[in-house]
Amino acid sequence: MDHDLAAPDGPGGVRERIEVVYGELSPLERTVADFVLEHLSELATYSGAELAQEAGASKATVSRFFRRLGFPSFAQARAQARAQASALRARGVPLGGLPPQAGNAVAAHLAQDQRNLAALARDVEHVRLERAAQLLAGARRVLLLGWRNSYPVALHLREQLLQARAAVDVGPHPGQTVAEELTGLERRDALVVVAFRRRPPAVGRVLAAAREAEVPTVLLTDPTGRALGAQVEHCFTVPVDGPGAFDGYAAAMSLVTMLAEAVLARRGRAGRERIEQVGRVHARLGELE
The missing domain is CATH 1.10.10.10 (Winged helix-like DNA-binding domain superfamily/Winged helix DNA-binding domain)
Structure with a gap:
């Protein structure tokens, strides 16, 4: 803390x-x-x-x-x-937590996750999701950026998108800065910024740089980052409230799944063929059970 x-x-x-x-x-x-x-x-x-x-x-x-x-x-x-x-x-500061006498902690977490998912369902419109998916399906290159707790969400989205298409990168990598990742992006590409609360000040500067370079951008954030949505073409606000000291990312991961599913559907035959190709390489390498 x-x-x-x-x-x-x-x-x-x-x-x-x-x-x-x-x-x-x-x-x-x-x-x-x-x-x-x-x-x-x-x-x-x-x-x-x-x-x-x-x-x-x-x-x-x-x-x-x-x-x-x-x-x-x-x-x-x-x-x-x-x-x-x-x-x-x-x-997002992890304060307090669920005391031992709070009762069923599992029930408390599940109840809050359900509230977050319900709020996400009210906020995410099918049309907005499809427009973002169309961008990610057709871009020459997709770059995903996430910091701190946002990085695992960005990484998970990258792994899902890679099933449907090539040229999907995630950053910043350990020990590296963001400038190298952003350099070369243009309007034919797509940037996805995952920026949940307790995000670094760099997020706003990255969004401004992408806007200046005319790079189409998707932003995944929580209500505290809603103002950042004015800088991007596609913004999804996801609740991450938890019942105790820590934030919950069930709704964020659900949005990632919905977005990846929509991209796969947009990719059509090319997406199905890539999944088959990836499966054959998995079998050849013996990487999965």
């Missing part, structure tokens, strides 16, 4: 306030302070009584401690922590 982002850090946050007054705290207050510092990302989930019990202090000590920090009450400190955690989680 990025410690500089962990709620409720930052200006006026609990960590900062503790650091200012730590030397002035009583031994019991320091016990509470140490516990809070070790459980900052979970602070919003505690009641005052629960925090006192877990920290091994009285409710009065907890109340006095937060007043020393400048909060009228623990409730206000918790509200600030909850608001900061919510804002950071919306950006």
